Amino acid sequence: MEFQVSTSSRQAIYRQLQTQVREAVARGKLSPGEKLPSVRELSRKLVVNPNTIARAYTELEREGVLHTRQGMGVFVAEPSSDLTKTARKKQLRELLDRLMTEAIYLGFTKDELLNAVTERAEQFQWEARA
Amino acid sequence: MEFQVSTSSRQAIYRQLQTQVREAVARGKLSPGEKLPSVRELSRKLVVNPNTIARAYTELEREGVLHTRQGMGVFVAEPSSDLTKTARKKQLRELLDRLMTEAIYLGFTKDELLNAVTERAEQFQWEARA
Amino acid sequence: MEFQVSTSSRQAIYRQLQTQVREAVARGKLSPGEKLPSVRELSRKLVVNPNTIARAYTELEREGVLHTRQGMGVFVAEPSSDLTKTARKKQLRELLDRLMTEAIYLGFTKDELLNAVTERAEQFQWEARA
Amino acid sequence: MEFQVSTSSRQAIYRQLQTQVREAVARGKLSPGEKLPSVRELSRKLVVNPNTIARAYTELEREGVLHTRQGMGVFVAEPSSDLTKTARKKQLRELLDRLMTEAIYLGFTKDELLNAVTERAEQFQWEARA
DNA sequence: GTGGTCTAGACCACC
DNA sequence: GTGGTCTAGACCACG
Known part of the structure; x- marks a missing residue:
């Protein structure tokens, strides 16, 4: 799975990444249980501050899209509709x-x-x- | 036409109002030529600073949704699409x-x-x- | 890039600034990607309220002349014309x-x-x- | 000479009139010395407040385009370039x-x-x- | 009465 | 540090 961000976009970098991950999951390009690149790895690849990657992952975790397993990395979460x-x-x-x-x-x-x-x-x- | 804003929403107040007006026009609840409440009137009603209302109206004017007539008030504009x-x-x-x-x-x-x-x-x- | 405003002009301060920036870009004195002075910096320099500077920048952003990157500042945008x-x-x-x-x-x-x-x-x- | 104003234009009525007079003179449709309709007459014809007509005439007089003769009416002024x-x-x-x-x-x-x-x-x- | 502009200063989110 | 939002209240132009 390839991600791309543009620093000249008017949208915040972490938002760009967040959208791409969310969409990739929605379109089935990333499946539940699949592992995502680590914060450090992705920060090097995209030449972006690690905090920015972490921020995107954190928000996605809050949304229920991703799920962190301590010491193992970040994974696509299982879909679960908590909402009524x-x-x-x-x-x-x-x-x-x-x-x-x-x-x-x-x-x-x-x-x-x-x-x-x-x-x-x-x-x-x-x-x-x- | 009734408008509502919530200060506890994470969305800016002027954005909330902007969306409501835009949508009301799109749904035909407000028709071209129709007058909107004055900045001051609406600011009293919603218990919001007049500047905040003015900002929403100004943005909507720039979008082409509203137009103001000096000293007379704010009105719903005629539609037009100049995009390719x-x-x-x-x-x-x-x-x-x-x-x-x-x-x-x-x-x-x-x-x-x-x-x-x-x-x-x-x-x-x-x-x-x- | 130097900007100047006059409080005694009948034209609004934010409009004067807006015109100057727009023109500087049109004449190539400011190039796409180039950073503009921050709202606060320029407000100190021109002895004008920061809100007034922000307003000029905001309008220019809506026009597509500038774009802001959260926490990084305001930059000259890439050109594009969507009008018919x-x-x-x-x-x-x-x-x-x-x-x-x-x-x-x-x-x-x-x-x-x-x-x-x-x-x-x-x-x-x-x-x-x- | 026919004038037209639109109350639904976003431009102030007196500005619309002002522009039309200025342009009519520039294009030679109104010549120096020619008489314009009186404030009252024009206000009836355009169904506009007399103050609005008066305002347009006053501004045009200040610009040097028109010239009032007490008790006789308003006339197109002779061109005179006071500027260096x-x-x-x-x-x-x-x-x-x-x-x-x-x-x-x-x-x-x-x-x-x-x-x-x-x-x-x-x-x-x-x-x-x- | 109407909206338009500006100030002073607050608090927040983002990097 | 950056910009984004909001308030309170001022003054002006317009009809």
Whole structure:
């Protein structure tokens, strides 16, 4: 698994990494139990301060995406939905509202959006979590 | 039109308000030409500093969502999209990837997502901008 | 890079600064990636409230001229134009009409203006954005 | 001479009028000595507060474009360049710099700008002031 | 009355 | 150290 960060991006480096890991897991490029590169290793590879890598990992651990085993390294966590059904629906609803609002602002029609969603959804690994 | 902000949210107050207004316009709850509460009025109502309200309104004006008439107040602007097709598609793609990633994390299946999107899309005012 | 503002000008301080930065970038006196003075540093130097500097920088960021890296400072961004051809032409037309009107008021002849435009155009960095 | 203002424009009404008068004079649609509609007459015609019309006229008088004769009305003033040659050049230079900067930001090339300027200059009445 | 600008100084997140 | 946000309250321009 390759990661890339850009110091000239306006997004914080640890956020870039965080997003990439989260997305890699969502798309099945990283599977539950799989080991991630150590903080030091990745910091050398990306030429980034170790604190920055640690920060990304910490946040991902808090999100439940990763999981640290003392002395062994950082691993992709098993998916577990602690949230109630209602809480999950509420969060999805917020995501959708943001999507609709922005899509309308970009000038897309309803059909254009629905087609784009359907098409793009094929690119992701849904089964792993269903 | 009712607005609500929470000081305990981790999101900035002016961002919360900005999102609510943007979304209200996207859903047709606020129509072009309609007047919004004045900076001072809303600041009293939400118990927030007038500058904070002004900031939200200013950002929305820059986005093209609102426009102010000196001494008269703030109004919902007429829609217009000056972005190129490529730029629009690129932005939509980013929105979709964020949606998919997070939906998978919430444990939804592809069909659940597609159904939710289709259903929610009905609640928005697409025609006004198509 | 030196900046100057005047409190006695009728133009807002943050606008003066904004114009100067925008122009410095357009003329190549500030290049993409280059660091600008920090908000606090510049506020001390110009004897202006830090918020005022921050406002100028924020607006320039929204324009796509600058971008900030958390904890590191503010930098000149890479150029990009997402406007449609029609929108761009319309904006240029407005600029030209303003120029003509004012030039006539200053008592210049058409040839004087054309010569001045041609001569001044040499001083700017056109290639970087063409 | 017909004037039009839009209350839904984001520009102040008196500014819109001011620009139109200034431009009409620059383009020769209004000649020195010509009488303008009275404040009251124009306020009725445009359905605008008389103060707003008065404000536009006052500013134009300050600029030297118009000239009030007590009890007789408002007239287009004779052009007179009070400014020194250096002052005029300095002002033109500022106008040009603003133009260049914005044109670059809109993504135009130097030649596109020069062509547009030359072409548009034909539409204005330069002789009247040369 | 409306919004626009600026100041002084606070607290927070990020690196 | 950096910028981001918010408050309290001032003064001005606009209609």
